[in-house]
Amino acid sequence: MQGITVVLFGAAADRAGTRTVELSAAGVSTLDDVWFGLVEAHPGLAPMQTMLAFAVNGEYAERGAPVAAGDEVAVLPPVSGG
Amino acid sequence: MIDHFAIVEKEIDIPAMLDAARRPDCGAIDLFVGTTRVDESSGSLVEYLEYEAYRPMADRKLAQVGEEIRERWDVGYVSIIHRLGRVEPAEASVAIVVAAPRRGAAFEASRYAIERIKEVVPIWKREVWSDGYVWVGSQVRTRPPG
Numbered sequence: 335m336q337g338i339t340v341v342l343f344g345a346a347a348d349r350a351g352t353r354t355v356e357l358s359a360a361g362v363s364t365l366d367d368v369w370f371g372l373v374e375a376h377p378g379l380a381p382m383q384t385m386l387a388f389a390v391n392g393e394y395a396e397r398g399a400p401v402a403a404g405d406e407v408a409v410l411p412p413v414s415g416g
Numbered sequence: 417m418i419d420h421f422a423i424v425e426k427e428i429d430i431p432a433m434l435d436a437a438r439r440p441d442c443g444a445i446d447l448f449v450g451t452t453r454v455d456e457s458s459g460s461l462v463e464y465l466e467y468e469a470y471r472p473m474a475d476r477k478l479a480q481v482g483e484e485i486r487e488r489w490d491v492g493y494v495s496i497i498h499r500l501g502r503v504e505p506a507e508a509s510v511a512i513v514v515a516a517p518r519r520g521a522a523f524e525a526s527r528y529a530i531e532r533i534k535e536v537v538p539i540w541k542r543e544v545w546s547d548g549y550v551w552v553g554s555q556v557r558t559r560p561p562g
Contacts, residue, residue, distance in 0.1 A: 410538050411540060413538055414551070414554075415533050415541065416530055
């Protein structure tokens with residue numbers, strides 16, 4: 335079964351100690367589910383919860399957004415370009 | 417002339433951006449350049465900045481900023497280039513050029529562009545100091561709090 339690819343950036347990649355996480359799609363239907371699986375695998379991310387934004391397949395998404403097998407979820411700390 | 421948006425990993429050619437913006441139907445070209453500033457704190461200095469992006473989302477969001485400008489102002493040309501990787505002191509990390517028939521729109525649109533980049537474009541900046549680093553805006557750092 336195809337999983338869910340999570341990509342992490344900036345301070346979130348730093349905290350997780352990795353830039354990519356492959357999660358099982360079993361039992362995952364929303365972004366919230368992805369977040370819980372992610373924090374279980376990388377507890378260092380938990381303190382960042384309130385500051386993070388997320389994208390599903392390259393577009394900003396809310397925590398209740400649907401996520402399915404094969405999707406790419408991005409974990410986005412507060413942006414700081416410029 | 418087609419607007420131009422790019423994310424690059426080399427030095428930004430600012431003179432070329434300015435030249436590309438010259439148009440007979442515009443009386444103003446506004447250029448904004450963001451550069452690496454050497455801050456000092458607790459006896460330590462910023463040595464360089466390092467930028468990373470979530471691509472291709474960042475490329476799309478940069479172009480979206482350009483579309484928002486076109487919806488709001490009468491402009492003839494917009495170009496935004498953001499650099500990734502290591503950017504040394506005084507070097508440019510971002511350059512924005514707006515040509516417009518009149519100066520008001522050029523000033524306002526270029527200001528809007530940099531503010532929007534800092535809100536919606538998935539690019540992140542790490543300040544590398546002589547005593548550690550700081551992810552700007554994320555409260556994640558290796559340098560001693562000061």
